[in-house]
Amino acid sequence: MKYKKNSKIHIILFAIVIFVLLWSVIKPLDYLDWLAEVSPGVVIITILVLTYKKFRFTTLSYVIISFLCILTFIGGHYTYSEVPLFNWIKDEFDLKRNNYDRMGHFFKGFSAIVVRETLLRLTPLSKGAWLFGITTSIVLSIAALYEIIEWLSTKVSKGGKASKDFVGMQGDQWDAQWDMALAFIGCVIALLILSKWHNKFLKK
Template identity: 55%
Template sequence: MSHKKGSWVHLFLLLIVILVLIWSLIKPVEGYGVLLMEISPSVLVLLFLIARYNHFRFTTVSYVIIALLVILTFIGGHYSYAKVPLFTWIKDYFDLKRNDYDRFGHFLKGLMVIVIIELLVRKTALLKSKTTNFIAVCIVLAIGALYEIIEWLSTKLGHEGKSTKDFLGMQGDIWDSQKDMALLLVGSILSLFFIKILYKGLDKSRQ
């Protein structure tokens, strides 16, 4: 993919993300408090990537992953993770105990391992190897654990009101954080099967 064509694809992805963001801001189900807590990290990452675009440009594979994960966050913020309609329907149809949109989101966040590997290969002395893949998985898990700690701190530094409970999205499961981390790990490991796609993209970007 040429540099110019890649830029147009990236712009298209950004446009889609912005449209979903605008939609998420329109009458969020649980109010703007929950929405802002859920989408703020993604918005900050998005602004950082835009600001650094001319200085460091990821491959299109990584931008597709980032766009997908950001959109998932905006959808979760709009409805609150426990009330995303499709997964509420799945819950009711299969007689499940909870809405599993947050579980689905944590599983897909494992795709971030591909973005981390690209960053490591391009910006450090690390080469394409199983060791690099392992380090990337560890970094993704560390990011996931940090987010779980932030969620926990939100209950300790503030008051445990409705907004905080909606932000946590535990739905009565005391093992919610552990299950989220387990799914993140599984998602990260499975994502490594697609790593050759990233490496092909990296090789082309260097030609």
């Protein structure tokens, strides 16, 4: 009974994510930027669907993955530097930049729970300091890899508009460092706050 209930929740999450994906493709600000932004999310969704029967994550992990995909699809539709709500916040509080990108990288740190679950279920690692350290290292590695991909996109396109929208520096030379730092902070917070709750999901 519990298994079927969880499956229904997963289907609902999947439907919401697909709805946002379809919405995002309707007249995005820039189609090349949209493609660059949403591609990782689409690849992850495809892999999760294909492996769902063989390897099923906890509902907590699926909620985090769904939330991150939705953030990515919204960013792809508007570009990260032009999300309307955060433009309003920028103007209202006289900020120097649209901080949707900053928020997105912070919450990407919450993927630590998904990494944590994968390590617990597929490796000999057990709960403790080693799990915390290795999970954090993997999340930081992914964050750094993403920044390298952004950097390479500017080299390949020779600084075209789509690559600038994809990178989303908004004039900040330390943008990559900010992004990785926020992912690290999000990772640590997620592990400290959600690990015990995550353990309950794992037991089920």
